[in-house]
Amino acid sequence: MRTTRDTWLIYQRSLVLSLRNPVWVIMGILQPILYLLLFGPLLTNIARMPGFPPGGAFNVFVPGILVMTALFGAAFVGFGLCDEMREGVVERMLVTPTSRAAMLLGRSLRDVTLLLAQALIIVVLAIPFGLEINPGGVAVAFGMLALIGMMMSPVSYILALVLKSEDSLAPVVNGMALPLLLLSGVMLPMSLAPDWLQTVAKFNPLYHAVSAIRALFNANYGDGEIVVGLVVLVVLAVVTIALGARTFSRAAA
Amino acid sequence: MTADPIIQTTALRRTFKGGGRGTKSEVVAVAGVDLSVAAGDIFGFLGPNGAGKTTTLRILATLLPPTSGSACVAGFDVAGEARQVRTRIGYVAQSGGSYRESTGREELVIQGRLFGMSKADSQARAAELLGALDLVDAADRTCGTYSGGMRRRLNIGIGMVHRPALLFLDEPTTGLDPQARARLWDEIRKLRDTGTTVFLTTHYLEEADALCDRLAIIDHGRIVAEGSPDELKRQIAGDVLTIGVNGNGEKVVALLSKQPFVREAGLEDGLVRLFVDRGEAAVPAVLRLLDAEGLAPSTMDLHRPSLDDVFLKKTGRSLRESAA
Numbered sequence: 001m002r003t004t005r006d007t008w009l010i011y012q013r014s015l016v017l018s019l020r021n022p023v024w025v026i027m028g029i030l031q032p033i034l035y036l037l038l039f040g041p042l043l044t045n046i047a048r049m050p051g052f053p054p055g056g057a058f059n060v061f062v063p064g065i066l067v068m069t070a071l072f073g074a075a076f077v078g079f080g081l082c083d084e085m086r087e088g089v090v091e092r093m094l095v096t097p098t099s100r101a102a103m104l105l106g107r108s109l110r111d112v113t114l115l116l117a118q119a120l121i122i123v124v125l126a127i128p129f130g131l132e133i134n135p136g137g138v139a140v141a142f143g144m145l146a147l148i149g150m151m152m153s154p155v156s157y158i159l160a161l162v163l164k165s166e167d168s169l170a171p172v173v174n175g176m177a178l179p180l181l182l183l184s185g186v187m188l189p190m191s192l193a194p195d196w197l198q199t200v201a202k203f204n205p206l207y208h209a210v211s212a213i214r215a216l217f218n219a220n221y222g223d224g225e226i227v228v229g230l231v232v233l234v235v236l237a238v239v240t241i242a243l244g245a246r247t248f249s250r251a252a253a
Numbered sequence: 254m255t256a257d258p259i260i261q262t263t264a265l266r267r268t269f270k271g272g273g274r275g276t277k278s279e280v281v282a283v284a285g286v287d288l289s290v291a292a293g294d295i296f297g298f299l300g301p302n303g304a305g306k307t308t309t310l311r312i313l314a315t316l317l318p319p320t321s322g323s324a325c326v327a328g329f330d331v332a333g334e335a336r337q338v339r340t341r342i343g344y345v346a347q348s349g350g351s352y353r354e355s356t357g358r359e360e361l362v363i364q365g366r367l368f369g370m371s372k373a374d375s376q377a378r379a380a381e382l383l384g385a386l387d388l389v390d391a392a393d394r395t396c397g398t399y400s401g402g403m404r405r406r407l408n409i410g411i412g413m414v415h416r417p418a419l420l421f422l423d424e425p426t427t428g429l430d431p432q433a434r435a436r437l438w439d440e441i442r443k444l445r446d447t448g449t450t451v452f453l454t455t456h457y458l459e460e461a462d463a464l465c466d467r468l469a470i471i472d473h474g475r476i477v478a479e480g481s482p483d484e485l486k487r488q489i490a491g492d493v494l495t496i497g498v499n500g501n502g503e504k505v506v507a508l509l510s511k512q513p514f515v516r517e518a519g520l521e522d523g524l525v526r527l528f529v530d531r532g533e534a535a536v537p538a539v540l541r542l543l544d545a546e547g548l549a550p551s552t553m554d555l556h557r558p559s560l561d562d563v564f565l566k567k568t569g570r571s572l573r574e575s576a577a
Binding site: 004009013016020084086087088092093096097098117 | 281316363367
């Protein structure tokens with residue numbers, strides 16, 4: 001009860017602050033749009049190659065761009081927390097009876113809200129390029145994007161609480177996000193990769209998320225990757241949220 | 254002091270892992286502090302930077318568990334009953350607490366809400382505090398646009414939203430100009446007058462002297478003296494005579510420390526500092542002695558003991574130097 005109320009309070013506050021200074025939100029959407037405009041057209045010819053998964057070029061490419069947006073949108077949220085820590089905001093709230101879980105959940109839900117808004121803009125913009133939409137599949141895909149956010153944003157907050165400064169956070173987040181991105185088949189499908197690379201990719205939760213979201217966009221609802229992706233993301237999100245809440249409750253030390 | 258103290262610590266100790274990588278050394282930040290603070294006082298924690306003031310404060314405010322020892326704040330144990338302590342105290346960190354992108358009003362309202370107040374109550378309380386702290390005109394501007402003094406007043410307001418019985422202020426006036434500092438002192442006195450206990454840290458002697466009802470002087474994690482500013486100064490009977498001697502300090506100290514009217518002589522920053530029984534008798538005597546040695550003092554200052562003299566006497570160092 002307390003956690004729900006406090007989560008709502010922290011969520012509202014965080015969202016208002018993000019919208020008041022939307023630089024990050026805008027930056028977060030600029031990159032995927034550039035990919036859409038300047039990289040997407042390259043794929044139309046490659047899509048005819050053997051090994052390229054079924055579906056039009058943009059039905060393969062846009063799910064990857066969405067996962068990339070979710071990954072980067074959530075991976076860098078710790079920077080905002082570093083800023084709040086420097087101004088003493090986090091410490092001030094730690095000396096209130098506020099639920100520690102709410103301090104994490106309120107912020108992570110704000111992050112998910114923003115990344116879903118970004119994802120929606122990308123999908124709408126991609127339709128003129130030839131993205132085909134089936135509402136049911138896209139809805140589930142957005143649920144998976146939300147799960148990616150709920151999995152990654154606590155990781156970023158944990159790192160921020162531990163490292164305490166943007167300077168230490170930046171290389172760690174980059175070092176974590178880049179391999180996750182490259183091994184997820186975001187740019188080009190992993191089905192084009194050599195066997196060893198495909199094997200390594202299977203250990204990346206985002207690989208399954210990308211595969212699942214592609215299947216959903218193409219209405220291949222029987223694809224087993226959808227279930228695998230959902231299960232992997234739910235389990236990991238629960239784990240990172242629990243760890244994140246714990247880190248907040250110990251942040252005082 | 255018939256009532257129970259609002260803060261009571263016993264052998265409070267906090268260590269941190271030592272600086273170097275792989276070393277097992279520990280840094281002792283708080284080395285066994287026994288402290289008792291009566292409700293209703295402005296209690297000052299005076300000491301140089303790194304003396305353990307902030308660490309002690311953070312322990313009392315439930316932000317840091319003690320390594321050993323115990324602390325009871327507002328009737329509850331800081332380690333085992335942190336939640337009960339938190340609802341009864343306000344805490345204003347040195348780093349502030351207000352976010353530059355939020356407005357003053359927003360910060361006060363959310364703080365009240367986080368303490369469980371209803372939206373209406375929280376808004377009413379915010380308006381009340383904005384009025385009391387003279388921030389009405391700035392209420393709906395973002396905190397980043399505030400002057401240093403306004404921001405400090407807002408931060409104190411944030412700490413007071415839930416009407417705590419005890420307010421912790423970590424270096425509340427550091428970096429403020431004298432005018433803003435005097436203004437903040439007035440606000441702090443007003444809090445005491447309404448029954449709030451204020452526990453503050455400072456490395457400003459003037460602040461400790463002018464503002465605090467009682468003081469503890471802390472150095473290297475230990476309390477070296479405790480009492481009201483007057484009590485502490487009375488511990489140094491007599492007067493303090495400071496003499497500038499143009500680099501002949503050691504010679505002069507050697508000469509004067511042998512004199513019966515000198516209780517203690519020391520060299521601080523090129524100045525000879527003497528603790529003497531009667532200043533008016535000591536001055537001519539010192540002048541005669543120096544003259545006989547062919548030495549002429551460049552400056553001479555006779556004054557009643559200050560808190561700095563107390564600090565010097567207890568620690569062998571001047572706080573002015575340590576705090577600079």
